[in-house]
Amino acid sequence: MNIAVVDTGGANLRSVTNALTRLGAEWRLTSDPALIKAADKVLLPGVGAAADTMAKLNHAHLVPVLQGLTQPILGICLGMQLLFSSSAEGDVAGLGLIPGRVTRLTADQAVRIPHMGWNQLTRRLEDPLLQGITADDYVYFVHSYRAPDGPWVTAWTEHGGEVPAVVRWQHVHGVQFHPEKSQTAGARILENFLKL
Amino acid sequence: MLCKRLIPCLDVRDGQVVKGVKFAGHVVMGDIVDLAQRYRDAGADELVFYDIKASTVGGVVERSWISRIAELLDIPFCVAGGIHSVDSARAVLAAGADKVSVNSKALERPELIGEIARSIGNQSVVVGIDSQWIDGDWFVFQYTGSSKTMRHTGRRTVDWVREVEQRGAGEIVLNCMDQDGVRAGYDLDQLRAVRAATSLPLIASGGAGTTQHFVEVFQRADVDGALAAGVFHSGDLTIAAVKDALRLAGLEVRL
Numbered sequence: 133m134n135i136a137v138v139d140t141g142g143a144n145l146r147s148v149t150n151a152l153t154r155l156g157a158e159w160r161l162t163s164d165p166a167l168i169k170a171a172d173k174v175l176l177p178g179v180g181a182a183a184d185t186m187a188k189l190n191h192a193h194l195v196p197v198l199q200g201l202t203q204p205i206l207g208i209c210l211g212m213q214l215l216f217s218s219s220a221e222g223d224v225a226g227l228g229l230i231p232g233r234v235t236r237l238t239a240d241q242a243v244r245i246p247h248m249g250w251n252q253l254t255r256r257l258e259d260p261l262l263q264g265i266t267a268d269d270y271v272y273f274v275h276s277y278r279a280p281d282g283p284w285v286t287a288w289t290e291h292g293g294e295v296p297a298v299v300r301w302q303h304v305h306g307v308q309f310h311p312e313k314s315q316t317a318g319a320r321i322l323e324n325f326l327k328l
Numbered sequence: 329m330l331c332k333r334l335i336p337c338l339d340v341r342d343g344q345v346v347k348g349v350k351f352a353g354h355v356v357m358g359d360i361v362d363l364a365q366r367y368r369d370a371g372a373d374e375l376v377f378y379d380i381k382a383s384t385v386g387g388v389v390e391r392s393w394i395s396r397i398a399e400l401l402d403i404p405f406c407v408a409g410g411i412h413s414v415d416s417a418r419a420v421l422a423a424g425a426d427k428v429s430v431n432s433k434a435l436e437r438p439e440l441i442g443e444i445a446r447s448i449g450n451q452s453v454v455v456g457i458d459s460q461w462i463d464g465d466w467f468v469f470q471y472t473g474s475s476k477t478m479r480h481t482g483r484r485t486v487d488w489v490r491e492v493e494q495r496g497a498g499e500i501v502l503n504c505m506d507q508d509g510v511r512a513g514y515d516l517d518q519l520r521a522v523r524a525a526t527s528l529p530l531i532a533s534g535g536a537g538t539t540q541h542f543v544e545v546f547q548r549a550d551v552d553g554a555l556a557a558g559v560f561h562s563g564d565l566t567i568a569a570v571k572d573a574l575r576l577a578g579l580e581v582r583l
Contacts, residue, residue, distance in 0.1 A: 143421035143448045150399050150424060180449040210449075239527040244552060246451045246498050248529045250331040250373055250582045270331060270582040272404055274426075274451040274498075290329055313404045313426065315368070 133326065136171035138198070139163040140178045140211065141188040148177045148208065151312035155319060157326055163192040172203060173326060178210030182234070182277070183222030185210060198227050204303050204328045205229075206261075212299065212306030213277055221277050230301045232280030243292035246276045251289045251297075251309070259286035259300050261307070261324050269317040271297075271309040279308065329580045332546050333373040333553030334567055335531060336560045338363060340409075341381045343393040347561055354380075357561065364397050364405070367560075371567040371583045372403065376429065376501075376555060379409030380473070391423055398424020406454055417444045421452060429501065431456035432470045435481055435488075438495060445496030454531075455497040459485040459518065460505040466518050469505065485518070486525045493526050500526060501555060504534040511537025511559060519549035531555050539565065539573035546579050 137149055139161050152159045152175075159175075160167060168174060176198070178185050189195050198205070207215045216226045219234035226234070239245045250270040255262060273289065279296040281288075287298040289308070299306040305325065311318035338345045338360070345363045346354040357363065364375060377397070394407060407420045408429035417428045428448075434440050434455055445453045458472040466485035471477035481488075489500060502522050504515035514535040523530055529552040532545045536556040545554055559565045571581045 143418045144424065144426065144452070146395070146398055146422060146424040147426065151402065153399070154402070179452065181446070244330075244527055244529045246529065247330065248451065248499060249333050249552065251329065273330075274404075276450065310404070313402060315402045318402065 133158065133173070134171050135159040135173045135175065135326070136168045137161045137175045137177060138168060138194065140176065140185050142177065142179045142185070144179055145177055147310070147312045148175060151319065151322055155323055155326065163194060165193060165197040168194070168197055169201070173328070174198075174201060174203060174205040176205060176207040176211035176214065178208065178214060180210060181222060182210060182213060182219040182226070183224040185214060186224050186226065189214075195227060199229065202303055204305060204325065206325050207304075207306040208312070209275060209308060209310055212308055213279055215299070215304055215306050216279060219277065229304045230282075230284050230299060230306075232282055234277050234279055237276055237278050237295070238292060240292060246274055247291045247295070248274045251291065253287040253289055253297050255287050257286040257300075259298060260328060261298060261300065261305055261321055262287060263324050264320050265317055271311065271314040271317055271321075273297075273309045275308060279306070330552075331373065331580045331582045332574060333531070334371070334542070334570060335374045335376055335553050335555040336367050336372050336567070337376040337378055337533075337555050337557045338367075339380050339557070340377050340393065341379075343390070346380070347558070360393050361396050361400060364401050367567070368401060368403050371571060373582055374403060374553070375401070375405040377405060377407050379407065381409075391420065394420060394423035394425055408454075408456060411444075413440070414443050414447045417448055417453075421448050427452045427454050427499070429454040429456045431458065434492070435468065435470045435483070438491065441492055441495040441497055445498070450496050450498040453497050454499045454501055455492040456501045456503060457485060457488060457492075458503045458505055461518070466521065472505065486521055489522050489525045493528050497528060499529045499531065501531040501533050504532075507535030509558065510535060513537065513541040514545040514549065514554070516544065516549050519545065519551055523550050529553065536565075539570050542570045543573055543577045543579070546574065547577065
């Protein structure tokens with residue numbers, strides 16, 4: 133198995149590659165279009181701001197590459213948000229692999245932004261990524277923006293309403309939380325992705 | 329529902345976990361990776377590593393311990409101490425930490441918060457605030473590592489909280505100095521005042537002694553997490569015991 137972790141220029145890509153190593157997976161951190169195209173699985177991590185990361189992907193000529201993939205791709209956190217058509221964060225165009233616009237979470241007395249900490253997943257649709265994950269499992273979230281709701285949402289989490297947590301649209305997968313930082317449940321989800 | 333977080337804080341010196349002992353300086357508690365894993369297995373939701381040497385000596389510091397932890401730890405962790413620039417923040421994240429915490433350096437130059445937030449994202453920028461009641465209000469103190477360096481900044485704590493949110497902080501750790509190490513409970517009045525001033529996640533620090541103190545701080549000050557050091561390190565309280573008490577009180581906890 134040949135896994136490409138897209139080098140989105142973020143400072144802490146190490147967390148994702150460490151998690152893959154713990155699973156015994158072979159990975160390559162790369163921004164080389166040829167390596168990404170040839171990979172069996174593609175991971176799109178992302179931490180930071182949407183506009184910055186899209187600028188980096190554009191600069192590396194990776195936008196058409198990622199748009200043209202047919203193998204399973206998994207966006208993590210900001211990486212998931214970039215799968216959509218656009219984001220209100222910096223008002224930037226995304227990869228457009230899933231329709232809709234990413235918007236800011238709305239704060240109120242009980243809803244803190246960023247949404248930071250351990251939260252649960254409520255299943256809406258069957259998703260191989262969530263095999264073995266139950267309603268009692270917790271995963272770690274850190275984000276201030278949310279994906280649009282739609283038929284691609286396979287699980288959501290509660291934070292001032294239903295916030296999309298896992299999405300799936302053909303070969304395109306995304307998780308809003310950080311599986312690499314979500315202990316056993318997170319490792320299981322990554323493992324499920326590697327088995328797709 | 330989002331869980332209330334319990335966050336043990338470990339003091340690190342030369343890659344080892346140490347604890348302060350009255351009149352004796354610091355004694356080594358053990359290897360940092362072993363202790364990190366032990367706390368993870370005990371149910372810690374997150375860990376903070378406070379690099380005490382980095383913060384007092386300054387300059388270039390040896391940080392290989394961060395990558396050693398990151399290879400094994402599958403819960404989030406934050407590094408505090410010695411973060412004085414965008415480059416040092418990026419280096420800590422590149423080594424595998426999830427967040428950096430800034431305190432005195434941000435008071436020296438508040439622009440630092442925004443600079444780091446723009447480079448690594450708001451969510452990774454924690455601002456630590458050392459605060460105590462003096463002259464009829466809560467005020468921010470700087471360089472609190474030793475009584476010789478400690479300085480009253482003249483900034484009202486609530487004002488500083490609003491400013492750091494404005495500048496791009498993603499989380500606030502409020503260390504209530506009057507309660508620190510006393511184990512008489514968190515400073516509920518102060519935490520409530522700060523809670524009302526910000527919509528950022530707020531972490532309470534200073535004063536934990538019993539499981540009831542944790543229940544109180546979550547119920548009455550509506551904080552998002554509670555940080556504690558001595559009470560966990562001494563073994564006087566286990567994370568599991570605190571979580572049981574929180575669960576009994578109807579609070580959402582993990583594990």
